[in-house]
Amino acid sequence: MALAFGIVGPGPTIGPYDIPLYGSPATPAANGHGRLVYAESPFGVALTPDGHARYDIHVTAAALPAPSSLGKFRAYVAWAVTPDLSAWSRLGTVSNGSSTVGPVDLNKFLLVVTAESDSASATHAGPTVLHGISPSSLLQRFLTQPAFHGVSE
Amino acid sequence: MPTGGRIRAAVVAAALAMPGLLPVTVRAQQPAPGPPSPPPMAGMPGTPGMGPDSTAKGAPSPGAGMNMSGMPGMKDGSMAMPIPMTPGMPMVPGLIGLAPGVAPFLPGAGADPMRLPAAKPAATVRLKTGDTLDLTAMLVRRTIKGRAVAMYGYNGQVPGPLIRVPQNATIVVRFHNRIDLPSAVHWHGVRLDNRYDGTPGVTQAPVKPGDNFEYRVHFPDAGLYWYHPHVREDIEQAMGLFGNMIVDAPDSAYYSPANRDQMLVLSDLLVNADTLIPFGREGPDFALMGRVGNLVLVNGEGRDSMHVHAGDVVRFYLTNVASSRTFNVSFGGAPIKVLASDVSRFEQEALVPSVVMAPAERYIVEARFEHPGQYAMVNAVQAINHFKGEFDAEVDTLGIVTVDAAPATPDYGHAFATMRANPAVSKDIDRFRPYFSKAPDKRFTLTMSTSGLPLATVQFMDVDTAYYAPVEWIDAMPDMNWLSDNQQVHWAIRDQATGKDNMDIDWHVPVGSIVKVQIFNDPKSFHPMQHPIHLHGQRMLVVARDGVVTRDLVWKDTVIIPVGSTVDLLIDASNPGAWMMHCHIAEHLESGMMTQLHVDPPAGTAHQ
Numbered sequence: 001m002a003l004a005f006g007i008v009g010p011g012p013t014i015g016p017y018d019i020p021l022y023g024s025p026a027t028p029a030a031n032g033h034g035r036l037v038y039a040e041s042p043f044g045v046a047l048t049p050d051g052h053a054r055y056d057i058h059v060t061a062a063a064l065p066a067p068s069s070l071g072k073f074r075a076y077v078a079w080a081v082t083p084d085l086s087a088w089s090r091l092g093t094v095s096n097g098s099s100t101v102g103p104v105d106l107n108k109f110l111l112v113v114t115a116e117s118d119s120a121s122a123t124h125a126g127p128t129v130l131h132g133i134s135p136s137s138l139l140q141r142f143l144t145q146p147a148f149h150g151v152s153e
Numbered sequence: 154m155p156t157g158g159r160i161r162a163a164v165v166a167a168a169l170a171m172p173g174l175l176p177v178t179v180r181a182q183q184p185a186p187g188p189p190s191p192p193p194m195a196g197m198p199g200t201p202g203m204g205p206d207s208t209a210k211g212a213p214s215p216g217a218g219m220n221m222s223g224m225p226g227m228k229d230g231s232m233a234m235p236i237p238m239t240p241g242m243p244m245v246p247g248l249i250g251l252a253p254g255v256a257p258f259l260p261g262a263g264a265d266p267m268r269l270p271a272a273k274p275a276a277t278v279r280l281k282t283g284d285t286l287d288l289t290a291m292l293v294r295r296t297i298k299g300r301a302v303a304m305y306g307y308n309g310q311v312p313g314p315l316i317r318v319p320q321n322a323t324i325v326v327r328f329h330n331r332i333d334l335p336s337a338v339h340w341h342g343v344r345l346d347n348r349y350d351g352t353p354g355v356t357q358a359p360v361k362p363g364d365n366f367e368y369r370v371h372f373p374d375a376g377l378y379w380y381h382p383h384v385r386e387d388i389e390q391a392m393g394l395f396g397n398m399i400v401d402a403p404d405s406a407y408y409s410p411a412n413r414d415q416m417l418v419l420s421d422l423l424v425n426a427d428t429l430i431p432f433g434r435e436g437p438d439f440a441l442m443g444r445v446g447n448l449v450l451v452n453g454e455g456r457d458s459m460h461v462h463a464g465d466v467v468r469f470y471l472t473n474v475a476s477s478r479t480f481n482v483s484f485g486g487a488p489i490k491v492l493a494s495d496v497s498r499f500e501q502e503a504l505v506p507s508v509v510m511a512p513a514e515r516y517i518v519e520a521r522f523e524h525p526g527q528y529a530m531v532n533a534v535q536a537i538n539h540f541k542g543e544f545d546a547e548v549d550t551l552g553i554v555t556v557d558a559a560p561a562t563p564d565y566g567h568a569f570a571t572m573r574a575n576p577a578v579s580k581d582i583d584r585f586r587p588y589f590s591k592a593p594d595k596r597f598t599l600t601m602s603t604s605g606l607p608l609a610t611v612q613f614m615d616v617d618t619a620y621y622a623p624v625e626w627i628d629a630m631p632d633m634n635w636l637s638d639n640q641q642v643h644w645a646i647r648d649q650a651t652g653k654d655n656m657d658i659d660w661h662v663p664v665g666s667i668v669k670v671q672i673f674n675d676p677k678s679f680h681p682m683q684h685p686i687h688l689h690g691q692r693m694l695v696v697a698r699d700g701v702v703t704r705d706l707v708w709k710d711t712v713i714i715p716v717g718s719t720v721d722l723l724i725d726a727s728n729p730g731a732w733m734m735h736c737h738i739a740e741h742l743e744s745g746m747m748t749q750l751h752v753d754p755p756a757g758t759a760h761q
Contacts, residue, residue: 016622016715017699037701038715040701042499043505043509043516043713045479045624045715047506049507051533053535136544136622139543140619141543142540
């Protein structure tokens with residue numbers, strides 16, 4: 001008999017899994033937090049065949065107004081977005097409190113929550129209400145530093 | 154400029170003149186004020202008396218007579234060899250020209266490899282209760298990138314002989330150490346009598362060169378296991394001392410059916426062109442993240458190949474014997490079904506996209522090759538390029554499976570597509586389920602400290618802290634890693650309750666206990682990194698990761714703990730004795746990252 005999926009305690013509060021979420025001009029008071037947790041895997045570490053980590057995201061959101069207060073919207077939908085904003089992947093719906101969405105398998109990405117008219121929407125159309133960046137987006141680029149001037153890649 | 158010997162690399166400061174950072178300075182080597190050294194336990198890895206210096210019985214002194222002057226970059230036998238950098242990754246300017254603070258060591262003390270026996274592939278040895286196997290660690294000749302080199306092997310084989318026994322068999326292994334280092338044989342994952350666990354300093358004295366030791370190995374659990382030294386694993390294991398054991402269950406349908414079996418023993422070697430990078434004589438270098446090779450090997454060779462029929466199901470027995478590398482293996486798009494891991498089958502078979510395995514882990518999987526053609530077995534990861542601030546795809550081809558047009562006979566396609574439940578596994582686990590949610594009996598933090606590292610390393614790592622990869626798949630900083638040894642790097646398993654580290658932890662439980670252990674891998678240490686934690690002689694369940702309950706359980710002896718992650722383990726402490734628990738990255742172990750679990754027999758009984 002296998003146990004059911006569930007959260008039994010707090011995970012790390014800081015580290016390579018944390019995504020602070022910020023409000024937007026439409027929702028300046030909104031805030032939240034995303035925490036990356038490896039998607040279910042027999043190996044503990046979930047990867048795609050080409051080596052991308054596969055994460056679920058535990059989203060905690062606060063001070064989100066009712067979607068309808070922003071227009072003809074009914075739900076908030078989370079998206080994983082490539083850094084150049086060219087590709088949006090639907091992760092699931094979120095609301096105030098805790099939600100689990102995913103999985104995401106991008107090396108670097110933005111986590112964006114938008115208001116949508118349909119909770120099942122497959123494309124983003126509404127205003128952004130929360131946004132943050134994956135921890136990996138903070139990876140530094142040292143070749144721009146003076147110490148490496150003249151050093152070729 | 155230091156060129157080797159005991160002069161530390163930190164004499165010359167870095168040129169990391171980044172805005173807001175330290176100016177370029179020259180810093181004299183400071184005495185290492187770090188944490189106390191591990192307790193002086195004769196025979197413990199990394200302690201005096203256990204390095205290559207302690208060879209005995211007339212074995213040649215390592216380094217002495219080792220002619221390295223012909224190696225690229227070597228000068229007068231010193232370690233001033235340029236370390237091979239990952240393509241596209243420059244050396245940190247402040248490290249150029251430095252050398253490790255340990256003397257170089259390679260097997261054979263300069264012996265002519267052509268006078269050594271050529272290593273042979275593993276031969277299967279089927280044994281039953283009462284049988285005896287002579288197992289000899291010896292020098293062999295292997296060919297690496299076309300160049301003959303002296304390395305190690307068991308019975309002249311790399312991997313060592315595949316020992317195949319029925320479940321509950323007890324065999325005798327007469328070990329003969331004929332290499333130039335002290336050694337011992339650890340029977341990884343086997344819940345055997347503590348006396349034969351093969352851990353010098355805990356269960357036996359090291360077997361000196363020329364000496365022998367007799368092991369009595371009992372195999373209570375069906376599955377895939379491996380044997381390797383527990384002395385200077387960073388050298389001995391990397392140089393070829395590893396082998397597998399398959400313990401067959403009495404039930405012929407224990408696993409779902411397959412047309413054939415295939416062993417896949419994964420390892421790597423670090424080479425500069427066609428030359429092995431020497432090891433540290435007094436202790437390991439590459440202490441920061443372990444030695445990650447740039448040449449991936451399968452069954453000791455550069456590439457595996459096999460021929461199968463269309464529709465064949467191949468059962469792969471995978472073992473990661475690398476010092477530090479974590480693999481992500483797939484089979485050219487062939488569907489993969491995972492059956493079992495370290496000490497048991499999974500409760501439920503499952504299809505998986507790839508097989509992720511940390512050092513010392515084992516997985517038994519099946520893949521079905523449906524269509525004629527060629528399938529590439531690969532290790533594919535997303536590696537960090539610290540200099541570009543990007544991820545780079547890294548792919549190593551492990552082998553080629555050629556599928557011909559002849560149909561599989563028999564055709565196990567239906568069985569392969571059926572995900573079996575294993576109620577016997579679930580029933581065995583049932584008595585442990587009431588303990589899954591209990592409070593941890595012990596909480597550990599994985600952390601580290603350093604002293605005396607090159608200033609350039611310290612400065613670089615201090616500022617490269619905005620993001621830590623949960624798992625480091627390659628060595629993105631081989632120059633920094635090379636220039637770190639186990640006198641400078643102190644890896645620790647820390648008891649959260651007492652603050653004690655490693656072998657100072659006094660951890661006793663009564664035999665028969667069900668022990669909940671929570672381990673947190675601190676992301677705030679100087680060099681956060683994943684750790685494959687191995688517990689000897691017992692079995693354990695990973696009941697939760699970062700608070701998420703595990704749905705499909707399997708008995709393990711080694712578990713990967715990514716940076717910043719917390720795992721909850723439930724240990725079936727049923728096997729009395731003193732058992733090591735340690736990181737299985739060889740250089741981390743040699744840098745102190747080990748403790749002991751004492752499973753105490755009932756009062757009034759003495760465990761022998």
